[in-house]
Amino acid sequence: MKAKGKVFRYGSNVDTDVIIPARYLNTSDPSELAQHCMEDIDADFVKLVKAGDIIVADKNFGCGSSREHAPLSIKTAGISCVIAADFARIFYRNAINIGLPILECPEAAADIEAGDTVEVDFNTGLIINVSKNKTYQGQAFPEFMQKLIAAGGLVNFINEQ
Amino acid sequence: MGMTMTQKILASHAGLSEVKPGDLIMADLDLVLGNDITAPVAIDVFDKIKAAAVFDKHKVALVPDHFAPNKDIKAAEQCKKMRMFAGEHEITNYFEIGQMGVEHALLPEKGLVVAGNLVIGADSHTCTYGALGAFSTGVGSTDMAAGMATGKAWFKVPAALKFVLTGKMNQYVSGKDVILHIIGMIGVDGALYKSMEFVGAGIANLTMDDRFTIANMAIEAGAKNGIFPVDDRTIDYIESHSQKEYTVYAADEDAEYEQVIEIDLSTVKPTVAFPHLPENTRTTDEITEPVYIDQVVIGSCTNGRLSDFSKAAKIFKGHQVAKGVRTLIIPATQKIYLQCMELGYFKTFVEAGAIISAPTCGPCLGGHMGILAAGERCVATTNRNFVGRMGHVDSEVYLANPEVAAASAILGRIADPTEL
Numbered sequence: 001m002k003a004k005g006k007v008f009r010y011g012s013n014v015d016t017d018v019i020i021p022a023r024y025l026n027t028s029d030p031s032e033l034a035q036h037c038m039e040d041i042d043a044d045f046v047k048l049v050k051a052g053d054i055i056v057a058d059k060n061f062g063c064g065s066s067r068e069h070a071p072l073s074i075k076t077a078g079i080s081c082v083i084a085a086d087f088a089r090i091f092y093r094n095a096i097n098i099g100l101p102i103l104e105c106p107e108a109a110a111d112i113e114a115g116d117t118v119e120v121d122f123n124t125g126l127i128i129n130v131s132k133n134k135t136y137q138g139q140a141f142p143e144f145m146q147k148l149i150a151a152g153g154l155v156n157f158i159n160e161q
Numbered sequence: 162m163g164m165t166m167t168q169k170i171l172a173s174h175a176g177l178s179e180v181k182p183g184d185l186i187m188a189d190l191d192l193v194l195g196n197d198i199t200a201p202v203a204i205d206v207f208d209k210i211k212a213a214a215v216f217d218k219h220k221v222a223l224v225p226d227h228f229a230p231n232k233d234i235k236a237a238e239q240c241k242k243m244r245m246f247a248g249e250h251e252i253t254n255y256f257e258i259g260q261m262g263v264e265h266a267l268l269p270e271k272g273l274v275v276a277g278n279l280v281i282g283a284d285s286h287t288c289t290y291g292a293l294g295a296f297s298t299g300v301g302s303t304d305m306a307a308g309m310a311t312g313k314a315w316f317k318v319p320a321a322l323k324f325v326l327t328g329k330m331n332q333y334v335s336g337k338d339v340i341l342h343i344i345g346m347i348g349v350d351g352a353l354y355k356s357m358e359f360v361g362a363g364i365a366n367l368t369m370d371d372r373f374t375i376a377n378m379a380i381e382a383g384a385k386n387g388i389f390p391v392d393d394r395t396i397d398y399i400e401s402h403s404q405k406e407y408t409v410y411a412a413d414e415d416a417e418y419e420q421v422i423e424i425d426l427s428t429v430k431p432t433v434a435f436p437h438l439p440e441n442t443r444t445t446d447e448i449t450e451p452v453y454i455d456q457v458v459i460g461s462c463t464n465g466r467l468s469d470f471s472k473a474a475k476i477f478k479g480h481q482v483a484k485g486v487r488t489l490i491i492p493a494t495q496k497i498y499l500q501c502m503e504l505g506y507f508k509t510f511v512e513a514g515a516i517i518s519a520p521t522c523g524p525c526l527g528g529h530m531g532i533l534a535a536g537e538r539c540v541a542t543t544n545r546n547f548v549g550r551m552g553h554v555d556s557e558v559y560l561a562n563p564e565v566a567a568a569s570a571i572l573g574r575i576a577d578p579t580e581l
Contacts, residue, residue, distance in 0.1 A: 026235035068301035094301035
């Protein structure tokens with residue numbers, strides 16, 4: 001499985017309140033949530049994002065609340081992958097559970113710039129910066145999580161058992 | 162190799178004699194929690210699970226607290242969805258308005274969590290129950306749905322940080338200052354993926370409310386959970402609130418910790434987290450320029466318990482809220498509300514010029530009951546001060562303990578209680 005797209009770039013500690021502000025949590029409709037994705041950190045995000053685009057951030061991406069609405073809004077907005085130096089743990093779990101691919105790679109997080117075109121191979125964890133002609137080795141998912149992702153998320157995993 | 166308290170609880174619930182950091186395990190759950198924001202998403206997921214039935218109708222807790230009492234039509238629909246699910250599956254621990262409280266204050270009060278339990282909740286502050294010697298952690302709605310259907314959840318066994326607490330807190334210092342002090346020291350990702358284990362002689366000097374507040378904010382350091390050893394005070398609390406059987410786990414002497422941090426509680430000062438991260442802490446004596454405020458909120462799963470209002474009432478007694486400072490008092494549960502009323506705190510608050518709200522998470526997450534306009538500042542006893550957390554993206558939240566919040570309401574700027 002691969003992803004390729006243009007990069008939206010953010011810093012450290014991007015919290016779930018800026019990913020999807022609580023004032024929009026009176027709905028659980030993914031497409032409605034996606035319309036407000038990243039609104040409080042980047043008002044232009046929803047106007048500019050195209051299917052397949054990639055988010056790159058520094059440390060502790062997705063910190064704060066447990067709202068699954070956060071990865072759900074990112075996925076529904078069209079983002080194909082989030083690369084960060086590391087992720088907050090509940091966001092990490094939620095992303096895997098709903099099938100939003102995420103990769104930890106401090107090297108890529110430090111080097112990739114906004115607007116770069118990046119290609120990601122989820123099976124190997126290899127990240128290619130097409131714009132800069134560089135590669136970075138991200139952390140591939142542990143086997144257990146690969147099984148979850150292969151099943152298409154936690155629900156399918158349970159249904160298969 | 163020895164195990165930490167957290168590792169022992171995880172091992173026992175996975176039917177294993179030993180676990181080590183990094184192990185992936187499937188563990189049995191004693192309780193699965195959701196609220197009116199996370200449960201509706203979980204219900205949609207639950208309905209996609211084949212032949213889904215709730216694993217144990219007594220081991221699911223559903224609490225409409227975030228946007229309840231219903232703040233608008235959409236929120237009303239979300240609450241209704243949860244209410245109907247609770248009815249359909251005969252969930253015994255569904256708490257309607259009138260019994261409802263802020264979930265992490267409510268569940269321990271109702272005796273639903275006891276020492277040794279393993280609890281997941283679709284709310285990040287589920288880590289609060291570590292105060293009772295339980296392992297509890299926040300998860301998302303899909304994990305909640307899977308937990309309701311199977312009674313199990315997968316976990317990666319965390320490594321641990323040990324915090325050795327010694328000494329006794331000074332006047333106007335409480336659990337909030339201890340945890341803000343720690344977050345200021347290690348950062349909002351200082352305990353990422355790890356458990357924070359609190360030990361040491363100083364714990365005997367912490368009330369249960371202090372411990373709830375400290376464990377509650379473990380997530381603000383990125384931790385998977387925060388946990389306290391079980392002592393006589395814990396046992397008293399559990400036995401006076403619950404009929405459930407409890408199990409006391411203690412860390413092995415040779416348990417491994419990635420880091421050991423010693424904190425002398427007598428050196429902790431009243432601490433305020435400045436916008437826009439809980440790690441941006443300053444002690445009140447480090448605040449040199451006046452920070453004028455528009456609002457004060459005393460409440461939440463962090464500081465909405467009886468001792469919080471008793472402390473705030475002592476500060477407010479005989480004083481008036483500064484002109485232009487909107488002051489909201491939000492007892493976290495119906496029981497706390499009634500106690501505040503009977504003890505005369507409400508009279509003190511109202512006479513001072515504050516208002517009193519029904520239990521709700523409300524303003525803490527910018528839901529309702531005290532939203533901030535652009536440029537406004539609030540001192541809150543809540544747990545997060547992220548950008549836009551309590552309202553407009555250009556508003557600011559300062560996190561503090563209830564006494565600092567009360568003193569700030571009276572003086573119209575962030576203030577130490579000794580300034581009164």
